[in-house]
Amino acid sequence: MKKAPDPIDRHVGSRVRMQRILMKMSQEKLGEALGLTFQQVQKYEKGTNRIGASRLQQISKTLNVPPSFFFDGAPSTQPAGDGFAEESSSQYVVDFLSTAEGLHLNRAFARIKDPKVRKRVIDLISTLADQDEAAKAPDAGDPAAK
Numbered sequence: 001m002k003k004a005p006d007p008i009d010r011h012v013g014s015r016v017r018m019q020r021i022l023m024k025m026s027q028e029k030l031g032e033a034l035g036l037t038f039q040q041v042q043k044y045e046k047g048t049n050r051i052g053a054s055r056l057q058q059i060s061k062t063l064n065v066p067p068s069f070f071f072d073g074a075p076s077t078q079p080a081g082d083g084f085a086e087e088s089s090s091q092y093v094v095d096f097l098s099t100a101e102g103l104h105l106n107r108a109f110a111r112i113k114d115p116k117v118r119k120r121v122i123d124l125i126s127t128l129a130d131q132d133e134a135a136k137a138p139d140a141g142d143p144a145a146k
Contacts, residue, residue, distance in 0.1 A: 007075045010047030012056070015070040017045040018098040019063045033062045 005013075020030050020041075027038040027045070034041070034055070043049040044059075051059065060067045096102040112118050 005047035006050070008071075009050050011074045012051060012070045013045040013047040014095060014098040015072070016041075016051070016059055016063070018103070019065055019069070020045075021098075021100060021103050023063060025063075030059075030062060034058055 020027070027041040030036075031038045031041045040049065044051050044055075056067055056070065060069065097106060109118065109121065112121065
C-alpha cells in the first residue's frame with residue numbers, strides 16, 4: 001500500500017511549483033538547472049519525493065527566493081484547534097495560486113489599474129460562481145422542490 005505524501009512535503013512542493021510558474025520556467029528548465037530530470041521535479045512538486053535541505057537551497061537560489069519561502073503558510077503540525085478553518089482556507093488559496101489558471105487570473109487581475117473595473121470583475125466572478133453552485137444544488141431545476 002502506498003503511503004500518502006506528508007502535508008509539509010506537499011506544501012513545499014506546491015510552493016516550488018507556484019514560484020516556478022510565476023517565473024515562467026518549465027519543469028524541464030528547473031530540472032536542468034538542478035541536474036535533475038523533469039520527472040524528479042514533478043515528484044518534488046507533488047510532494048511524492050521529499051526535498052532535502054541542500055536541494056531546497058539549490059531550488060531557492062534557482063527560483064530567486066529564500067528557503068523560508070517554501071514554508072510560508074505551511075500546515076501546522078499541532079492538533080487542529082480554533083484556527084482550523086482559517087488554516088484550511090489559506091491552504092485552498094495556496095493550492096489555487098499553484099495552478100496555471102490561478103496564476104494567470106492573478107497576473108491578469110493585477111494588471112487592471114481601475115478600481116471600479118476590478119470591482120466589476122469580482123462581482124462578475126462572484127455571480128458566475130453563485131450560478132454554478134445553484135446549478136449543482138440537488139433540487140436545482142426540480143419543480144417539485146419549489
